[in-house]
Amino acid sequence: MSNDLRVIWSRGNGCAELAALLDPEARRVEGDLTDFTVQHRADLLVSKRFSASFDVIPTVVPFDVHLEEVSAVAALVAGGPHSELAARLAQRLAESLAVPAKLECAYEKDGDPVDALNVVERLVARVPGVEAGIVQASSASEVIQHTGEKTLLVLGAPGGSFLQRQFFGKGARLIAKSLIGAVAVREAPRRVFHQMHEPEYVSPYMGAGDAARLMPGGLLAVVEDGVLIGSVTGTALTMAGDGPRVADCMRESVSLDRLDAVDEAAETLRSLGVPSLPVVDQDMNLLGTLSVDSLDARGV
Incomplete structure (x- = not known):
């Protein structure tokens, strides 16, 4: 997990304290949650519950956490x-609290330990430096006894695994935790707004020749009063020469939504064969530009 993690938090018991551990400069959400997330390019939300209507970024939910007692x-x-996120979050919390971090995979009494070992090996490769092991258990209480009553537990959001069935009941309600609480996490993909940079665009009233000299390549956004109204290619501008305006050469706009997953956006860029695309909100306001170079730097 990156050291420059940007965390936001909403009102709820323990949310502010947990957020501050993850990011000393964590911000409290104000106004619309999605807009606030994009504005601050947040990486993680700490909230009192998982929301079915918000999956823009990963979410962390504390349950009766007593941070001062964590060993x-x-x-x-x-x-x-959600397993890798749980492992990375546990590591970060442990570093902030100056306590050991553990990675445990539980399997049933009649289960195969090989599967649990494979899970641990994959995660250790992704999250190095964390003590890892497996535990054979038939209930949440046995898992807690193994990890220790003063151990803060970090679990993936409710799902269908044996482990999650021991800790969560109906309605995603946590039914088991250690004496000092638990934290549940839900993963979400990296979004376009995380990777975009300053917007690149031309005015529809600019001369085609001037625009071609300023921005000679690729597919250019055409913007009026902050709103994306079309696109134009460098080739079209060059062929038009100095007489026409950009508006005379533009075509229907091609863009990415701010909430598109980065992996899907990368595929769009590659399929269109363009070096960059404009990023817009739901009202077609231009927010930024996503380029192949920024994706290559991230390894997408």
């Missing part, structure tokens, strides 16, 4: 979509 932090994983 260790343990990520309880099962190899599902």
Whole structure:
């Protein structure tokens, strides 16, 4: 997990304290949650519950957490979509609290330990430096006894695994935790707004020749009063020469939504064969530009 993690938090018991551990400059959410998330390019939300209507960034939910009593932090994983986030979060919390971090995979009494070992090995490769192990258990209480009553537990959001069934009941309600509480996490993909940079665009009233000399390549955004109204290619501008305006050469706009997943946006860029695309909100206001170079730097 990056050292420059940007965390936001909403009102709820323990949310502010947990957020401050993850990011000393964590911000409290104000106004619309999605707009606030994009504005601050937040990486993580600490909230009192998981919301079915918000999955823009990963969410962390504390349950009766007593941070002052924590002696260790343990990520309880099962190899599902939230396991790596749980492991990374446990590591970060442990570093902030100056306590050991653990990674544990539980399997049933009649289960195969090989599967649990494979899960642990995959995660250790992704989150190095964390003590890891497996535990055979038939209930949440046995898992807690193994990890220790003063160990803060970090679990993936409710799902169908054996481990999650021991800790969560109906309605995603946590039914088991250590004496000092637990933290549940839900993963979300990296979004376009995380990777975009300053917007690149031309005015529809600019001369085509001037625009071609300023921005000779690729697919350019055409913007009026902050709103994306079309796009134009460098080739079209060059062929038009100095007489026409950009508006005379533009075509229907091609853009990315601010909330698009980065992996999907990368595929769009590659399929269109363009070096960059404008990023817009739901009202087609131009927010930024996503380029192939920024994705390559991230390894997408």
